[in-house]
Amino acid sequence: MNWNIAVGNFFFRYRNTAFPLVFTLAVALLRPGVFFHRPDLTPLLQGLGAVIALAGAAIRLWTIGFEYIERGGKNKQVYASFLAQKGVYGLTRNPMYLGNALIAAGLVLVAGSPLMVGLVLPFFLFVYQAIVAAEEAYLRGRFGERYAQYCAAVPRWWPDLRRAGAAFSGQRYQWRRAIRKDLSTLLGLCTGLIFLPVWRIYGVGGWEAAQASAAHAVLWQAGVFAAYSVLYVCKKRRQFLYAAEEFEQRPGGG
Helix, strand or coil: CCHHHHHHHHHHHHHHHHHHHHHHHHHHHCCCCCHHHCCCHHHHHHHHHHHHHHHHHHHHHHHHHHCCCCCCCECCECCCCCCCCCHHHHCCCCHHHHHHHHHHHHHHHHHCCHHHHHHHHHHHHHHHHHHHHHHHHHHHHHHCHHHHHHHHHCCCCCCCHHHHHHHCCCCCCCHHHHHHHCHHHHHHHHHHHHHHHHHHHHHHHCHHHHHHHHHHHHHHHHHHHHHHHHHHHHHHCCCCCCCHHHHHHCHHHC
């Protein structure tokens, strides 16, 4: 087996644990610093990072709302019951990983550590391309010529917006499903955007410099967690996060 595919299969299996762990350890060990000896660049880079991360989350929500596939695979292995070609998958073959890569890049910039940019970001980008290689090998074997034709028409990464008309023809955006399926990702993203700037202030200026920001961050996080808790309860009770047609499709109407 190709070593890149082997790496992709490994991280596909353990990504839900490995990725948060690697990022958390990097934040703890690779202290924030000043980019290019220019303190004035920090607010600009952190703002840019927040925009990039939010763009990644938007791509994920956009994707899930139109065409939902088995993101977790089957038995922690790459799996697909059908070849998704509509919605955002009609513009790019890997919209979810594109969104993930943007979130990772954005949060690394928000963390404000030059070492994270130089070490952690390349790691995440390498792992995502390895996972994509593993998925492509699986899809090529499962769907054969259909997948080859799809690859020839749709770019691997950068969306081809010229295909939007055909990709979204007959599609309807399901915002409830998008929020329901990506709730934990949204919580993690919001938590990172709230506390990483505080961590950077603490790393550079100490606790006294970070106290006021930390107090505000705790209040923001309390609001985010309250909203998450309400949506999580609705999800578990199958309330307004499910559309009427989804209730009809579920066993027992729920």
